[in-house]
Amino acid sequence: MLPSRLLRQALPRPSPSCGYSSGPAMEEKPVESSIRAKLLQALQPVHLEVHNESSMHGRAPGSETHFKVVIASQRFAGLPLLQRHRLVNEILQLKLAGPVHALSIQAKTPQQWEENQSMSQSPGCRGSKHDPHMATKLGTQG
Numbered sequence: 001m002l003p004s005r006l007l008r009q010a011l012p013r014p015s016p017s018c019g020y021s022s023g024p025a026m027e028e029k030p031v032e033s034s035i036r037a038k039l040l041q042a043l044q045p046v047h048l049e050v051h052n053e054s055s056m057h058g059r060a061p062g063s064e065t066h067f068k069v070v071i072a073s074q075r076f077a078g079l080p081l082l083q084r085h086r087l088v089n090e091i092l093q094l095k096l097a098g099p100v101h102a103l104s105i106q107a108k109t110p111q112q113w114e115e116n117q118s119m120s121q122s123p124g125c126r127g128s129k130h131d132p133h134m135a136t137k138l139g140t141q142g
Helices: 004-010 030-043 081-091 093-097 110-115 134-138
Strands: 047-052 066-072 102-108
Touching: 030 047, 030 066, 030 081, 030 093, 066 110, 081 093, 081 102, 102 110
Parallel strands: 066 102
Antiparallel strands: 047 066
16 A cells, blocks of 8 residues: 555646646645535535635735635536525535635536636735734724
C-alpha cells in the first residue's frame, strides 16, 4: 500500500475541464477540500467552484474562513433560490458552525449554468475587528 502522502499525489484530481475548479491554484486546504467533497457527494454537480475569499476580508494568508461556492446541480431543479441556499447550508452545517465565518452561494440548475456561466462578484469587506479602518468605515472613532 502507498503511504498517504504518495496516495494523495497518485489520485486523480478534478480539473477545470471537468467543470470543477478551486480558483487560480489547485492547491487546497482542509476546509476547502471538505466543502468540495461534501457538495460533490450530496449534490453531484455538473459544475462546482469553491473559492477561498478569506484574504479579501482581512484574514491572514492561508486562512479558511470566507468562501464562495458556485454550483450547478440537477437537484436544484424546481427549487426556489432560497431553498437551494438552504440545501447547501444544510449540507455544510458543521463547517458553518465551526471554521467557516461566511459563505457566498450561487446555486443554479445545469440549464441555468449553460445559459449564463457568469459569476457575480463578491461584496467588499465591510470591516471587522481585524480591520484597522473599521472605525472610519462605520463613521465612528475607535
